[in-house]
Amino acid sequence: MNNRRTFLKQTGLLAASTAFAPNPLWSSTFQQKEKLGIALVGLGYYSTDLLAPALQLTKHCELRGIVTGSPEKIPVWKEKYGIADKNIYDYKNFDSIANNFDIDVVYVVLPPSMHAEYVVRAAKAGKHVWCEKPMAPSVADCEKMIKACSDNKVKLAIGYRCQHDPNIQAYMKLAKDNTFGKVRMVTSAAGYVDNRTDHWKQKKAMGGGVMGDMGVYAIQGARLATGEEPISVLAQTFTTRPEIYHEVEETAMFQLEFPSGARAACHTSFGINMNYLKINYEKGWAQMEPQSAYLGNKGIMSNGTEINFPIENQQAKQMDDDALALLNNTELMVPGEEGLRDIRVVEAVYKSAASNSLVKL
Amino acid sequence: MNNRRTFLKQTGLLAASTAFAPNPLWSSTFQQKEKLGIALVGLGYYSTDLLAPALQLTKHCELRGIVTGSPEKIPVWKEKYGIADKNIYDYKNFDSIANNFDIDVVYVVLPPSMHAEYVVRAAKAGKHVWCEKPMAPSVADCEKMIKACSDNKVKLAIGYRCQHDPNIQAYMKLAKDNTFGKVRMVTSAAGYVDNRTDHWKQKKAMGGGVMGDMGVYAIQGARLATGEEPISVLAQTFTTRPEIYHEVEETAMFQLEFPSGARAACHTSFGINMNYLKINYEKGWAQMEPQSAYLGNKGIMSNGTEINFPIENQQAKQMDDDALALLNNTELMVPGEEGLRDIRVVEAVYKSAASNSLVKL
Numbered sequence: 001m002n003n004r005r006t007f008l009k010q011t012g013l014l015a016a017s018t019a020f021a022p023n024p025l026w027s028s029t030f031q032q033k034e035k036l037g038i039a040l041v042g043l044g045y046y047s048t049d050l051l052a053p054a055l056q057l058t059k060h061c062e063l064r065g066i067v068t069g070s071p072e073k074i075p076v077w078k079e080k081y082g083i084a085d086k087n088i089y090d091y092k093n094f095d096s097i098a099n100n101f102d103i104d105v106v107y108v109v110l111p112p113s114m115h116a117e118y119v120v121r122a123a124k125a126g127k128h129v130w131c132e133k134p135m136a137p138s139v140a141d142c143e144k145m146i147k148a149c150s151d152n153k154v155k156l157a158i159g160y161r162c163q164h165d166p167n168i169q170a171y172m173k174l175a176k177d178n179t180f181g182k183v184r185m186v187t188s189a190a191g192y193v194d195n196r197t198d199h200w201k202q203k204k205a206m207g208g209g210v211m212g213d214m215g216v217y218a219i220q221g222a223r224l225a226t227g228e229e230p231i232s233v234l235a236q237t238f239t240t241r242p243e244i245y246h247e248v249e250e251t252a253m254f255q256l257e258f259p260s261g262a263r264a265a266c267h268t269s270f271g272i273n274m275n276y277l278k279i280n281y282e283k284g285w286a287q288m289e290p291q292s293a294y295l296g297n298k299g300i301m302s303n304g305t306e307i308n309f310p311i312e313n314q315q316a317k318q319m320d321d322d323a324l325a326l327l328n329n330t331e332l333m334v335p336g337e338e339g340l341r342d343i344r345v346v347e348a349v350y351k352s353a354a355s356n357s358l359v360k361l
Numbered sequence: 362m363n364n365r366r367t368f369l370k371q372t373g374l375l376a377a378s379t380a381f382a383p384n385p386l387w388s389s390t391f392q393q394k395e396k397l398g399i400a401l402v403g404l405g406y407y408s409t410d411l412l413a414p415a416l417q418l419t420k421h422c423e424l425r426g427i428v429t430g431s432p433e434k435i436p437v438w439k440e441k442y443g444i445a446d447k448n449i450y451d452y453k454n455f456d457s458i459a460n461n462f463d464i465d466v467v468y469v470v471l472p473p474s475m476h477a478e479y480v481v482r483a484a485k486a487g488k489h490v491w492c493e494k495p496m497a498p499s500v501a502d503c504e505k506m507i508k509a510c511s512d513n514k515v516k517l518a519i520g521y522r523c524q525h526d527p528n529i530q531a532y533m534k535l536a537k538d539n540t541f542g543k544v545r546m547v548t549s550a551a552g553y554v555d556n557r558t559d560h561w562k563q564k565k566a567m568g569g570g571v572m573g574d575m576g577v578y579a580i581q582g583a584r585l586a587t588g589e590e591p592i593s594v595l596a597q598t599f600t601t602r603p604e605i606y607h608e609v610e611e612t613a614m615f616q617l618e619f620p621s622g623a624r625a626a627c628h629t630s631f632g633i634n635m636n637y638l639k640i641n642y643e644k645g646w647a648q649m650e651p652q653s654a655y656l657g658n659k660g661i662m663s664n665g666t667e668i669n670f671p672i673e674n675q676q677a678k679q680m681d682d683d684a685l686a687l688l689n690n691t692e693l694m695v696p697g698e699e700g701l702r703d704i705r706v707v708e709a710v711y712k713s714a715a716s717n718s719l720v721k722l
Contacts, residue, residue: 184633265626272545
């Protein structure tokens with residue numbers, strides 16, 4: 001074993017460094033694991049109510065670590081999930097996770113403004129990184145995160161649970177297979193009524209605003225339905241409750257143009273309950289409602305075919321898919337580059353709305 | 362009988378002049394008619410295939426006259442509908458229809474660029490006027506038409522068959538009755554693939570363009586769903602077949618803002634088959650598909666209520682409703698002012714698309 005490998009092994013970077021080029025050594029240390037050790041960074045609602053329970057349902061993941069700034073949460077998590085003391089970190093000592101062989105993947109579940117910092121720190125610690133959506137508030141942040149993971153030879157997945165849902169995969173396939181000919185028009189809506197009055201989703205500095213939270217689902221609907229990347233954006237953002245939404249937009253409406261000539265009308269809101277996708281092709285249509293729920297995404301096509309596949313738990317499926325991709329050294333379904341694609345559109349929506357003009361991408 | 366009334370009776374203007382203020386004389390000459398005599402101006406597809414057959418199904422209308430610039434069509438119409446020679450006009454002698462007591466209503470079914478001229482001439486001839494949609498290519502034209510009818514004391518109805526369809530009336534009622542609370546978001550789509558290559562719908566000078574033809578249905582969907590008039594428009598128009606659509610737009614997408622805060626995303630196209638309406642309210646939703654077909658408009662609401670009322674023939678219902686409103690001197694369901702409201706939005710869509718900016722109304 002050469003010096004570099006010895007160093008990598010000591011620092012826990014070995015699996016990562018070789019994940020891009022399988023070799024016997026890598027296989028023997030990482031690929032043969034049955035389960036990857038996951039550490040959740042940030043123990044808010046999504047970690048507590050969704051990810052931690054989902055991790056109990058996974059085959060290839062094990063919740064082994066937590067990173068939190070709230071010491072009062074530690075005993076609860078220890079008792080509930082048997083987290084070992086040595087796998088519990090705060091935001092100061094987090095970087096020492098590099099030396100913890102229990103942890104294979106760091107899952108960043110913090111407000112979006114903190115994603116870049118913690119993804120970069122996790123990458124530098126030699127851990128594979130999973131990062132919640134939206135990937136980050138800016139394209140610059142996303143690029144920084146992708147580069148840090150690449151530089152440190154770790155992989156980065158974005159927590160888009162929907163792309164792991166067979167119901168979403170079903171409509172994605174229609175464009176790929178040309179089932180109804182070319183896509184002509186998409187309507188993609190994703191919103192809910194958020195009546196909280198003091199939440200990070202309402203704070204600009206924390207990466208709030210509906211575009212990152214629900215808007216990316218509206219974008220994903222259009223992007224996944226067409227299988228294309230938008231080339232222009234015309235948008236407006238607005239607020240009907242300025243007492244709550246004065247830093248960030250409550251609602252956004254935007255029109256996307258795709259290279260094939262397909263177009264999309266997207267709407268997203270913290271003030272409107274709506275969640276659907278309508279795709280008009282040359283020779284038919286497909287629709288989903290809901291299109292981005294945790295469970296129950298379903299649809300129908302113009303030929304009568306129903307889209308209604310069973311899925312026990314989206315987050316468990318997502319994490320098992322991502323764990324298997326790491327274990328087998330295959331491509332991640334939703335890598336950092338995919339998260340970046342949406343944030344490019346998010347930035348263009350803001351730019352178009354602010355400048356009151358069409359933004360070319 | 363005073364001199365003015367004698368004159369009116371002689372010139373056929375009597376019914377018209379008194380339609381706004383019922384009096385015994387008016388009742389005895391007009392209101393007691395069982396059927397109104399209709400003259401169709403323009404014998405293209407819509408008159409030939411839709412209106413003339415529909416007139417045979419009406420209770421209160423009778424197809425008695427035609428106005429055409431195509432002499433070869435006359436024998437066909439005479440034979441099929443028994444049109445009397447004295448009720449057949451060309452575009453030159455049309456104004457002498459003023460002296461024809463057989464004709465109570467002139468229905469203008471010409472390309473939109475000709476609507477204003479023929480509505481004004483019909484009004485001056487003292488006939489009530491029905492005018493096909495779109496009302497006219499410009500707000501100025503619409504206002505001229507409304508004024509001419511008002512000045513000549515005749516009534517003007519626009520041929521929006523959909524507002525006479527109980528399925529359309531069903532969703533209009535939801536906003537009025539506040540069934541699901543306030544309207545928050547509407548998506549309204551109306552388009553079809555028109556593969557003709559040399560049609561007036563593709564000619565600017567004839568009032569072509571998708572906005573007037575199908576766009577008004579998309580607008581109507583949003584206006585009728587909210588029961589409100591838009592206060593701002595953000596739009597883009599585009600063409601994927603410039604070889605056909607170089608004078609006028611093939612497709613338009615536009616966002617509408619309403620005084621209540623409701624918004625709408627509308628799309629219309631001569632290159633996309635789509636026809637649906639989705640309404641998201643505070644506490645539920647309703648959807649129609651199709652929303653503006655000749656027959657078969659139907660829908661469903663979030664509470665499970667279906668919208669699927671029988672209607673034998675939209676055009677027959679429209680013409681009987683309008684005939685009854687004239688006979689009973691009650692309000693027309695779709696007066697000229699309603700046609701004008703849509704053309705105001707059409708103009709704003711063009712202005713927004715051309716200036717690439719939000720247009721306030």
